[in-house]
Amino acid sequence: MAIADNLTRIRTAIDAACERAGRPASEVRLLPVSKTFGTDAILEAYAAGMRIFGENKVQEVVAKATELADHEDLQWAMIGHLQRNKARDVAACAAEFHALDSLRLAEALQNRLEALDRTLDVFIEVNSSGEDSKFGLPPAEVADLAAGLGSYDRLRPRGLMTIAARSDDRKVVEACFVRMTELRQRLRDDDKSTGSYEELSMGMSGDFELAIAHGATTVRVGTAIFGSRPALGPG
Incomplete structure (x- = not known):
């Protein structure tokens, strides 16, 4: 149960990072x-809670x-760039x-969600590092998108997501x-913004503790849980 052990270790690290930041672990x-890993790995993590x-x-x-459709309480978060x-x-x-x-992507999702009679929690992706290799909006353009989301009632804006700069310099990552x-x-102070913007999805295996120190509410951890990624994954 290596994955279960890794999850315990990561949860312990999250709790410690929250304590250092003066934040409740909750x-x-x-x-x-779980990208590139098979359903066996997912089920191992599922068994661990x-x-x-x-x-x-x-x-x-x-x-x-x-x-895994028979696991009715299992949910999926799409975290990658999406074509309409x-x-x-x-x-x-x-x-x-x-x-x-x-x-435009919001409209495409809205139309599909209406047809399915579903809603979807969404995070606006922000390019906080300014790197050309990354997707997401420049910070200066986020407010306009947040204001425009009021036209799409099937989307439930919860917050922002980012991938910090790839750097060994702590200050560069921290700036993101x-x-x-x-x-x-x-966005919270802007009356035009649609959504609560209570959440920050940021921090990965190498920097989640620093992200927690700066307000992350969701940390996205892959390799520290599942191990090194396969060279070729499904899909």
């Missing part, structure tokens, strides 16, 4: 990122959701979407998390 949710898993490829999450023509699949099987970056905390506060 404020931080662990989202295991996890009920929601993060995936970044539509084809992969659909396949896994179909295979794949909105149907995410609307059908995901409970959360962490990569909303345009009103600070930007997100400040941006969340601006």
